């Protein structure tokens with residue numbers, strides 16, 4: 370048995386004692402028992418690579434966790450965070466402000482679609498989702514439409530793990546053991562994937578715009594005057610990259626406007642260049658009422674989320690006695706100065722490096738490299754939009770998720786490559802500034818890893 374507890378090669382299959390240093394950490398969305406038999410530990414990062422605990426450099430094909438589009442340890446962000454933590458490490462967020470949070474909110478509204486005037490800061494995408502839902506409810510209350518309390522999400526949608534986001538979310542595995550505690554008054558649109566119509570589609574499928582009409586059915590069923598908001602990811606990410614069918618988002622926008630329902634785009638993944646534009650709203654030419662975001666806001670360096678709202682929504686809430694908060698909501702770390710400094714440096718880097726255009730230019734090459742795997746006998750679908758990609762493997766009989774996990778592990782151990790698997794769906798999120806050769810190299814390695822497993 371290896372004496373270094375972080376050297377997984379010494380002990381692939383033996384459970385370790387607490388002394389080994391791997392038992393105390395209950396890892397999120399991770400098969401803990403499997404992981405701890407052969408831990409995959411990262412100890413450093415630089416640019417497009419991680420450093421592993423056994424001294425290897427591994428190429429990151431997932432930009433962190435859809436977070437780090439500029440690459441790891443970006444010098445501008447490292448410098449801004451270091452300077453900020455030594456200048457103003459924390460500032461009370463209630464009834465006091467800090468300069469960086471105000472500056473970041475201004476920059477974000479300048480980047481957002483026209484009409485967006487304010488930003489509410491959170492610490493994560495999950496908090497952004499719950500905050501957005503609460504703002505929608507508070508807005509209707511403020512304009513005398515308090516009967517609008519119903520929230521509509523979508524099957525296979527992901528809006529984080531807090532109770533609001535979980536309730537409107539539609540990933541069955543995330544919900545099932547919490548079922549009885551989910552929010553009442555929530556319904557779901559159908560998801561937009563149907564392998565008979567959409568398999569191996571490049572970009573947006575031609576089929577499926579009609580699925581947005583299901584909102585009319587929900588309006589008829591519940592009475593549209595009871596519906597507060599519809600929340601969708603413009604491109605569903607965590608469920609395994611489902612691009613919206615052509616015309617689908619446009620139709621949702623139309624129906625929401627017609628029925629006085631607020632439309633929320635959850636852009637935790639799709640903002641900041643991931644689809645070759647500052648926001649997917651801009652890329653698709655469909656403007657929602659509220660946008661949530663996180664991840665690429667700080668290039669993943671410091672946790673931060675944000676909810677962007679149209680001016681009218683903020684203004685409608687600026688009522689009541691002036692000595693009281695207009696919205697009884699907020700976090701100790703809302704607009705944290707170090708996170709805001711990271712956000713400012715990140716937005717400056719995107720602008721200076723032309724990252725959104727860079728990402729857009731990479732799209733065709735990424736799409737081709739991803740779809741080259743379409744001929745593999747173990748692959749049942751390939752999907753992509755912008756720099757978001759998924760390869761869906763046929764599940765092994767009786768062991769759903771096993772193949773995906775084995776490919777992930779083979780990529781790490783045998784190929785020095787970090788690939789995310791969600792069950793049997795391999796997900797890809799290349800750096801906005803990825804090198805074309807590295808994209809080709811990624812899929813050569815993935816093919817070998819798929820070949821290697823049963």
Ligand SMILES: Cc1ncc(COP(=O)(O)O)c(C=O)c1O
Nearest residue numbers: 493494495527528529635637638
């Ligand atoms: C669309 C979307 N919303 C919300 C979240 C939750 O974000 P967080 O993990 O920061 O809470 C995610 C995370 O992947 C996401 O993809």
